[in-house]
Amino acid sequence: MCHTSNEKKHKCCVVSSLMKTERMHKTVVDSRISALGIHRGQHSILREIARAERNPNERALSQKDIAQRFGVSAAAVAMMMKKMEAEGYITRNMSSSDNRFNELHLTELGHSLLSQSHEIFHEIDAATYDGISEEDLEIFMRCLAKMQENLSAMPELDGKSDLPKGSFGGRN
Numbered sequence: 001m002c003h004t005s006n007e008k009k010h011k012c013c014v015v016s017s018l019m020k021t022e023r024m025h026k027t028v029v030d031s032r033i034s035a036l037g038i039h040r041g042q043h044s045i046l047r048e049i050a051r052a053e054r055n056p057n058e059r060a061l062s063q064k065d066i067a068q069r070f071g072v073s074a075a076a077v078a079m080m081m082k083k084m085e086a087e088g089y090i091t092r093n094m095s096s097s098d099n100r101f102n103e104l105h106l107t108e109l110g111h112s113l114l115s116q117s118h119e120i121f122h123e124i125d126a127a128t129y130d131g132i133s134e135e136d137l138e139i140f141m142r143c144l145a146k147m148q149e150n151l152s153a154m155p156e157l158d159g160k161s162d163l164p165k166g167s168f169g170g171r172n
Helices: 006-034 040-054 064-068 074-086 109-129 134-152
Strands: 090-094 102-106
Touching: 006 040, 006 109, 040 064, 040 074, 040 090, 040 102, 040 109, 064 074, 064 102, 074 090, 102 109
Parallel strands: none
Antiparallel strands: 090 102
């Protein structure tokens, strides 16, 4: 709870409220995703591999691609891929065009888990936005966009609009 004058109350509480909402959302997502036997990071990787598989203009992803997209070390990705392959979610096959990397593909189980986790995100979204009008969401999004624009202009971000990555967090 913010304890300032009414004039500053909303400005003080907005970021705090956004952070609390994000933590609550993460807790719900993590709980429901873990019921599938996977975690948020595995969902994110499955999602990225599936996107590449669906895009006819994109080659299959490699471990290096995953490391770059998530801003994590190659060693962290290698460990994650080994575990996901052992669990039957992905396959790693040497590229026929470049034997320096393995192509990542989803197995039937991987596709099934991804589908189930997408459904979980849709259910959470529906519950999260229940009772909020499209007009209110549009206003909220405009406010967030303006806040992000203002923050991007600050020297610490050097005009970058994306936050540093560094984890396998993510959405559907």
